[in-house]
Amino acid sequence: MSLTLNFELNDRDLEHFHAAMEASKKAAEGKSDVEIIENAGRLLADAQKVRIPDFILSRLLRLDDMIAMLRDEAWALDPADRERVLSALVYFNNPNDVIADSVPVLGYLDDAVMIEMCVRDLQHELDAYDDFCDFRQHQAERLGLDPAKVGRADWLGGRREELVERMHQRRERDFGIGYGSSSGYGSGKSYVRAWRPGMFSFR
Numbered sequence: 203m204s205l206t207l208n209f210e211l212n213d214r215d216l217e218h219f220h221a222a223m224e225a226s227k228k229a230a231e232g233k234s235d236v237e238i239i240e241n242a243g244r245l246l247a248d249a250q251k252v253r254i255p256d257f258i259l260s261r262l263l264r265l266d267d268m269i270a271m272l273r274d275e276a277w278a279l280d281p282a283d284r285e286r287v288l289s290a291l292v293y294f295n296n297p298n299d300v301i302a303d304s305v306p307v308l309g310y311l312d313d314a315v316m317i318e319m320c321v322r323d324l325q326h327e328l329d330a331y332d333d334f335c336d337f338r339q340h341q342a343e344r345l346g347l348d349p350a351k352v353g354r355a356d357w358l359g360g361r362r363e364e365l366v367e368r369m370h371q372r373r374e375r376d377f378g379i380g381y382g383s384s385s386g387y388g389s390g391k392s393y394v395r396a397w398r399p400g401m402f403s404f405r
Contacts, residue, residue, distance in 0.1 A: 211315070216319075219312070219315060219316055219319060222293060222296070222312075222316075223292070223293050223316070225296065226292045226293040226294075226295060226296035227289075227292050229292075229295065229296050230292040230295050230296075233295065235272070235284075235288060237295075238288055238291050238292060238295055239269055239272055239273065239288075239291065241294065241295040242265065242268075242269055242291045242294040242295065243269055243401040245265070245294045245313065246262060246265065246266055246269075246401050246402040247401070249262055249310055249402075250402065254310055257314070258310045258311065258313075258314045261313075261314040261317040261318060261321075262310070262313070262314070262317070262402060263395070263402060264317055264320075264321050264328070265291075265294065265313075265317050265320075265402075266400040266401055266402035267328060267331065267332075267395075267398065267400065268287055268290060268291060268320065268324065268328070269291070269400065269401055270331075270398040270399050270400045270401075271287055271327065271328075271331050272284060272287055272288065272291075273399045274331075274398060274399050275353055275354055275399075276334075276338065276352070276353060276354050276355070276358050276362065277331060277334060277362065278354070278362070280366075283327065283366075283369075286323075286324065286327065287324060287327065290320040290323060290324055291320075293313075293316050293320075294313065294316075326368075326369045326372040326373045326376070327369055327373075329369070329372075330365040330366065330368060330369035331365075331398075332395075332396075333365055334358075334361065334362060334365050335395070335396040335397065335398045336396045337358075337361050338352065338358060338396065338397070339396035339397055340396075341357060341358075349396070349397040350397055350399075
């Protein structure tokens with residue numbers, strides 16, 4: 203038997219997470235890109251050692267996608283776009299979570315809420331990257347190649363440029379408006395990931 207719970211965080215509730223993000227940014231000052239990515243990846247590694255609810259798992263997978271965007275040689279974000287994603291990851295570098303990760307079942311709930319907030323901020327980046335990964339997977343399979351080994355193949359370059367341009371246009375269009383809904387999980391849509399250089403394996 204499953205149980206469905208819906209809850210809403212108002213502005214006052216979200217203040218706690220905004221304050222935690224600011225504290226994390228200060229704590230992350232001086233850390234390199236590699237350190238920020240590795241620390242966020244460590245959270246994923248620790249999460250795989252325990253049983254976590256599916257609604258948290260789906261959000262951890264989105265954190266893995268953010269990390270993959272930074273590690274993906276073929277996606278190759280420009281410095282400004284890369285900084286946007288890195289800024290979203292700094293919360294996951296702070297060991298002083300709103301809820302300690304060691305708390306059974308709910309230990310990653312605050313991380314899931316923060317990921318949800320990051321996903322809304324990076325909606326267009328994630329949409330573009332998902333499309334890029336889908337294209338790479340499909341084309342690699344059509345050519346009889348392993349998508350994990352195509353690197354920065356010439357046939358990927360044009361599609362990447364199209365998607366990055368679309369990402370920038372949509373972000374500029376929506377600047378200051380807000381994105382409303384999240385990127386799809388929990389809405390009844392299935393989320394199937396094409397290959398990407400992630401750090402999170404799940405069964």
